[in-house]
Each structure stands twice: as C-alpha cells, then as structure tokens.
Amino acid sequence: MSGFGAPTPTAHPPIHALALWADGQKVATLAHEPLNDRWSLDYEAAWVARPGAFALSPALPFQPPAAGYAVGAVKRFVENLLPEGRALDITASTIHVSKSNIYALISALGAETTGAFRFWRVDQTPPAVVSTPPREVTRGELDKRLAERDQMPLAVWDGKVRMSIAGVQDKLMVYLDRPLDEGGRLFLVEPPLASTHILKPEPGRELTPHLVVNEHYCMTLARHMKLPVADVAIYRTPRPVLLVRRFDRIASQGDAGPVVQRLHVIDACQASDLPVTYKYERNLGNGEHVRHVRDGVSFEVLFDRVEQTVNKAAARMTLLRWALFQFLIGNSDAHGKNFSFFVHREGLEPAPWYDLVSVVQYPSIDHELAMAWGDAFTLEEVTAFALADFAQRCGVDRQLLKREARRMAKLAGEHAPQLAQAADYIDEAERAFTRQLRDFIVGQAARLTQLADAAAKIKGEYL
Template sequence: MARHALSVIAPQGHVGTLAFESTEDRYEFVYDPGWPGAVRAFPLSPHVPLAGPPAASGVVARFLQNLLPEGRALDVASSFHHISKSNVFGLINLLGREPVGALSFLPEGVAAEKAVVPALRRPITDAELSKRIRMRDSVPFPVWDGTVRLSVAGFQDKLQVLLEGDRISLVEAPLASTHILKPESHNPATPFMVANEHFCMTLASRMGLPVAPVHIRRIPEPVLLIERFDRTVEREQDGQTAIAVHRRHIIDACQALDMPVALKYERNMGSTEHVRHIRDGVSFEKLLMLAKDFENPAIARQFFLRWAILQLLIGNSDAHGKNLSFFLSGAGLAPANLYDLVCVHTYGPAIEQEMAMGYGDEFHCDAVAAFDLADFAHRTALPATLVARELASMARQASKLAPGLAQDSVYTQDERARVQDIAAFVVAQAERLIRIAPEVSKVDPELL
C-alpha cells in the first residue's frame, strides 16, 4: 500500500501527523502525544477532538478539502502541478504551508529546518502588480516566480501578502502574510467589485459588526487590501517593519459543521423545480445549532442573527457556508471577523440572485416578508421578538449610514455611481424591513 504522511505544525509546536493511504483513498490524523497538554492547544475542529479515538477518514478529508481554493485558483494549482483536483492530499502537500488559520502541513522532517531559515521577503512593486493584473488572461494571478502562491479558500483572484507601510511583499516562513490582496473582478458582469466590497465591509463595520479592516489601493488599478484576522503582527519601532507574524487557528462554517465544500449552499442541488426541496447544505438552522459549541452561546446566537440580517440589507445572495469563520481554542468556538461582504443584487439577473440560505422558505432578499422571518425565527429557535427588534435596529442604522458612506472620496466617479446604487438599495430594503418588523412577532406559531 502507498502510504504518505505530513507533519501538522502550529506556532505552539507539533500538532500531529496526517497520513494518507492513496490506494484506498483513506485519511488518518493522529495528535502528537504532547499536543493536548501544550499551552493554548486546540483541536483541528470540533469533529477532530483532542481526546478519544481518531476521527474517521471522511471527517479528515472534509476538513482538508475546505482549506483549498476553489474555482479558477484550484484549476491553476491543479494544472500547474499536474495534480488532479480530486487529489486533496497532493494539493495540501503543495499548498499547505500557509493555509487559513494557524496550521502548516509540511513533509516530515522539514519543520525543524524551517525554524532556522531567515525571513525572506519578495517585494512587489506597484508597476509589477499592475502588469500582473493586466496579464491575468495569459498568466494566472496566483502564480508568482513559478510557484502557486494562493492557499486560501474562495473563487476570486487573490494573493496572500505581507504589508509593511506601503510595501507589499510575498513572504516565506517564519514570517507569514498579513493581508489578502484582491484585484478588480475579472468577470465583466461584476464591475467595480473592489468598491462594492469596500462599501459593504465599511457599512457593516460602522454598524458595529466585527469586520476585517479593508482599504483600497490604486496602482493605478484598484486593489482591495483586507487585513487578516487570523494574524497578529509584532512590528519594529518604525511601526511598519514586521518582526513576527503570529497565526491564529480558525475554521469556516463548513468545517465546523463537518460538511464538504459542495454543501456550502443550502439548496445544494440547485433551485430547479424538481430539486429545490432538497436543502441539505449549510442553513441558518444548522448554523444556530453550532451555538452549543461556542465559548459563549448567547453571543453566538446574536452574531448569527446579525449576520443573517446584514445579508438581507446589503443584498448579498452569495453569503454561503464558507463566508463565515470562527476562532477555535480548547474552550470552543468564538465568532471571527466578517469578510466577503458584497451587494450581489446590484448586478441584476446576470448574477445568481437566489440567497445562499433561505429565510424560512424564501430565498430572494427583496421578497422576504414577516411570515418568512417568523419562520426563520422558529427554525433557528430564536425568539420572534428578538428577530423583530434586531431587524428594525439594524435597518435604521443601515438606512442612516449608507448614503453618507457612498459619498466617500475614496471612490472614483464611476465607482461612486455604483456604490450610490448600492446605498439606494440598502435604504429601500431597510425601509421595507422596518415596516414589516412589527409584524414578525404577530405571526401565529401554529401556521409555521
């Protein structure tokens, strides 16, 4: 039998060993005997606990699959290295040095060598970055210096970079990236995505939600720089040069629920008439069931509720199970900062408008009514009065903040036209939700 192994490393030390038997397509993960007793030890996920028998092969495989990029980025990694996209272990072996969170997956024996390698920065000038963005049709954006540099999940073009003042660099261990860099969308159907995401993220932050800090940089093409919440940085006295970048363990909602990437949408089979009743994917109901695994279940329920309402307000139909992450420690889960907040509604029918998760049985943000929200409350075991109160409160905030944010000088004239369109939608949606909020708690529970 062909057995392969990788060491799984965290900043605190050796976590365990990942083994793969290729003939049988079987995975095994075993914790290092000293790991459960280490300071700030954590489990890989709630489904790979520190104590008890090893997790089943499928559990380990799903955890790993959710670490990989999707879409074109996965195609690039697969074709560049001549590895099948279904070869999860092979891709983790290639891309696992700095995935999301605190873990690194290294060939056995490499970890000790890494500790003594000096930090290597590979600077990227604005001119080079601009050229690479313009060359995306011929040179895939994740490939730099003959190496696939992307190892974070998601569809959009992005790059993991170290930001030191205005300096952008690619880095190797023992340093790590501090930001995710996103260029403008390559899809002509989704123009001004940088401004769109910046606006929605800023609005959510001003509304008091925990959001990853973002800013727009022009090189001259706009790029969005998103500060990584799974990193903390020690800097020199100049306030810019990084001395050390510490990685924090996080998992996404699919990993927390032990669900594969294919189930990140609630209607995992699609929405055509003969399959729309199949709702095996990540849903609000399933997310709220995770509250018991949180350090503070009450905070978790409030977090999920506010996240669900936010997607309604901004018209984000692509808020799926991989767009939520949680910190994980020995004490349990805790909400992480929000990310990937965009108004999909502004792009019209060219982009799928059905929400990734249903509010009751309604999957269109501008059609959600009081009955649907009461059904949402019932399914998630949230008090209808709480849903109504939070809905009205967040809608009032959004309606007040959105128009002013759309006037921000950070946007160009063309971008401002787009964000003003988004702001107008937010205001209209907020006013509609404020009107129906008092009716939510009046719905007869017997009808649900």
C-alpha cells in the same frame, strides 16, 4: 490460451504523511492511503498537554470516538482549506496533479493556509528564522500582473502558486510592513513569516463591475454600524484592489525582524463537518427534481453551531446580526464558507465578517439565496412569515428579531448615504455605483423594519 486474471492485490498500500505544526510545535500527523483514499489524524501528546492547545475542529477532537473519527472527516477538513473554481484549476495544472488529488494539493499549498496550522514534510522541521528576505511586490509590478492575468494567473509568482486559501475569486496573500498611509510595502512571504493581508483585485469580467468598490462599501458600512468585520482599504495600482487585513494573523516586530502569529479559524462548513460542496443550502442545485434537497449549510445549520461556542448568547446575537446584514445589503451569495469561527480549547468564537458584497447589483448573476429565509430562496419572496419561520428554525426570539432588525435598519439608513460620498471612491462611475448601493440599502432597511414588525405579531401556532 490467455486471459485476464484478477489483479494481484497490493500487500501494503503506500501511505503518505504530513506533519502539522503550530506555534513552533508539532501538533499532529496526517496520513493518507491514496489507493483507498483513507485519511487519518494522530495528535501529538505534547501538544494535547499544552495549556491553550486546540484541536483542528469540533469534528476532530483530541480524543476520537471509540470507532474513530467520522468517515471522511479528516479529508473534509483539509478539502475546505483549498481554493475553488479557476484558482483550483490553476493550482492543479501548475503543480501537475489532478484537482481531485486533495493530498497532493495540501502538500503543495499547506505551508500558508487559513488558520494556525502548517502542513509540513514529516522528515523536516519548519524553519524558525527567515532564510531569504521577503520578496517585495511593487505597485508597478502588481499593475503589470493584473493586466496580464489572461496570460499569467495572479496566483502564480516566480513559478510558485501563492493562492492557498479557500474561495473562487482571484486573491494574493501578502505581508504589509506598515499601514498604507504610512508608505506600507507589500511582500510575498516564505515560512516562517506568514501573510498579514489578502489582495482581491477587480475581476476581469464585465458581469461584476465595481466589485472592489462594492465590497469595500459593504464592509465599511458594517464597520460604521459597529459590527465585527475585517479591516479593508482600496489599494490602487491605479487599478482598484481590495486590501483585506487577515484576522487570523497578528503581526509584531521581533528582535530578528517581523513576526506573524497565526490564529486558528475554521469556516462554517468545517465547523459543521460538511464538504465544500455543501456550502449552499441547496447542495444539489435548484433543478426541479432536486430543489427539495436542502442538506447544505442553512441558517438553521449555522445557528446549530452556537452549541459549540464558548459564549452562546453572544454567538447567537452575532449570527442574527450577520443574517440581517446580508438582507440589508442584498448579498444572495452568503454561504457556508463566508462565516468563520476562532477555535479555542474551550470551544468556538465567531470571527470578524468578510466577503460582504451586494450581489443583487449584478442582474446577469443568479440571485438565488445561498441560505433561505424560511422557505424563501429569493429576497423578493421574503415575507413576514418567512422571517418568523427563520426565527423559529434558528431558536431566535421574534421580539429580539424585531428589535435587532429595527436597530440595524436605522443604523444602515443613517450611514449608507454618507458613506456613498466617501473620498475612497474617486471618479463619477464609482460614486454612481455607491449611490446605487445606498438607494438599495435604504430601501431594504425600510422593508426589513416592516417585515420584522409583522413577523413579531404572527401567532406561534401558525409556525
């Protein structure tokens, strides 16, 4: 007689480990027990004692609580470093692992993620000098690769996945040896050299025409308004590609060649100890039976991060301006992974802004807001009461809201028209699109002024 007995338990489940390195020093050991999906993190005493050393995130401090880090906190931090959507599918298929295998993915991509840390084999030390010259990407080769994206994903070069930063959109990380207007050249990098710029080409779909121009316009508008934003330029192959300078990298020239210092940044999901699936406030979607669930990153959750910052007054003002700017440009997709913080030993500091896009220009895309103003999940639904509700939830004085809204609306109204005529936009189709952006933003500026004025007059007991 035969039958199925209980499987024999493994006496000692296998444990895999990676070392984390920053500034040429080992920082911590990351361990993973795959069978039970258990993660652990142990900092090096020498790193903790180093002046200016920093933890991975507020949820993973040098000294863990008596009961250990929160369940899943290490995994959540790591998962937020990985690409999403098609980029994740490409990565997983290229290295032949399941896209749910977070450890395998960070093992493959961890040498060049966002922030300061490199994930490295525990039995090796990251190289201190470049063993091979950086591999140049010429304008012609990039154009050819863009034309062949359906056959060969842009993330894969020379048989290796080069997409190792979070996000859904196609990106390529490169080192730029000098400014474009000085004849700068693009290179793929290997450790210890790090990338300095991100290339974001026009998506290969008709739903979002002129997306490169859209983001360049919105980012440049923020720059003209004296807001903290990453530097951008349009690189043409001749296909338009947005070139974004990484604010978590500082390039310099050393005795042995170029040197790139890596700065540590985390996004709002990591700062809030939330998984990537919580990047939208309605983390379960907007179906009728789940739309009341709002456990993801909201404006309120984002403003709660102020308590983790070094300069709370400055951080609160930065977050308020960021929120108002999203309203002005119509960025309905401003979610929890679209705001980041520098990490210092003393606390967090808001990083420059990025991914500023007027999503409402594309009628075929859902325009539900990633974060609601009060209870308003569309721009059309935002009222004076919704603005006042937002201020109440986020601890923002409504007179301050009024002053900042009026100031930013005035600046947007001044700069948006002249920017629409910039020489960066080279043909009539692009200029027509920037005029469309201009008209929308000028209209939003007038509307924001009216709403903020009215919001300041609402009695507190009504909120």
